[in-house]
Amino acid sequence: MKNSRYNVLFVIFTLLITVPFILSGCNRKTASKPFERTEILMGTPVTITVYNEKDAQVFDKAFARVRDIENKMSINLDRSEVIDINNASGKSYVKVSPDTFEVIKKGKYYSELSGGRFDITIGPLVKLWGIGTEAARVPAPEEIKAVLPLINYRNIMLNENDKSIMLKERGMAIDLGGIAKGYTADEIKKILIDNGVKHAIINLGGNILVIGGKPDGSPYKIGLQDPFYKTRGEQVGILTLSGKTVVTSGVYERYFEKDGKKYHHILDHITGYPVDNNLMSVSIITDVSADADALSTSVFSMGLEEGMKFVKSLKGVDAIFITKDHKVYTTEGADKVFQLTNPEFKLQK
The missing domain is CATH 1.10.3980.10 (ApbE-like superfamily)
Known part of the structure; x- marks a missing residue:
């Protein structure tokens, strides 16, 4: 059995975030030195990165908040x-x-x-x-x-x-796996901002939320995972984001194989089986991570045509769709912040 446990976005810290500070000529004082901590919570690696030494003390508060939410909402x-x-x-x-x-x-x-x-x-x-x-x-x-x-x-x-x-009915059960991590990212953001943090990256197993931009004023660069990857870290392209969140749902986040067939975790409440359409992944870009979390699952389940129409009806929400035939579709706002870097994919205009 093969099981992919984590979400599909990753932050390329070394090449795309840390190095630009050096190459841009910013001084390498403590003010732009990243401080990072990772803990396994909510069933996933939770990584918080801030850029001021004085901000390092907020890690304890932030991770305590994550544990608090997990203790209230987990079904595990x-x-x-x-x-x-x-x-x-x-x-x-x-x-x-x-x-x-x-x-x-x-x-x-x-x-x-x-x-x-x-x-x-x-x-x-x-x-x-x-x-x-x-x-x-x-x-x-x-x-x-x-x-x-x-x-x-x-x-x-x-x-x-x-x-x-x-x-209302006996036997019903709530599962907040499609929204709780987004809510948690928003709560971490509140704590960091309340403690004076102006530049940070919050990563809950691939649910990404960035506070501001980098200390030099440029946006963060976030790698969008190749859904057909053979090695984790292979990317489709780069998102340049400031003060935004991006959450991805895809068929390869969590799955298992049985008799040569893959069964992913996004389930269709009508058929009772994993959603079966032409999509490999959907990434939602917006301001509130809980919204992006819920919308990524919603839109993926709708499929490309209905999902694109739905996203366009929502104010302040953008999306990137990747299909099984290696095509990439973006809403107008997403097109402005996304750069395709993988020649195996074709951006549709």
């Missing part, structure tokens, strides 16, 4: 607020923290906005497939048929007054 721990909600499905409301309430409320909003293409009640189907775990398998058709009626974001009951949540 012995206990969390989301697990409590799932265990009480069909029975009672569960009072939760403002964090969990906000993320589930936003998740329900994007579930509705996407017409259910993104649905945070997909938990029973996710558990059935087990993709990304050692228990990954192809469920029997009757198993899939049994859990599909449980997937319905409309049956998430929200009580704003006391911040409590209930799942």
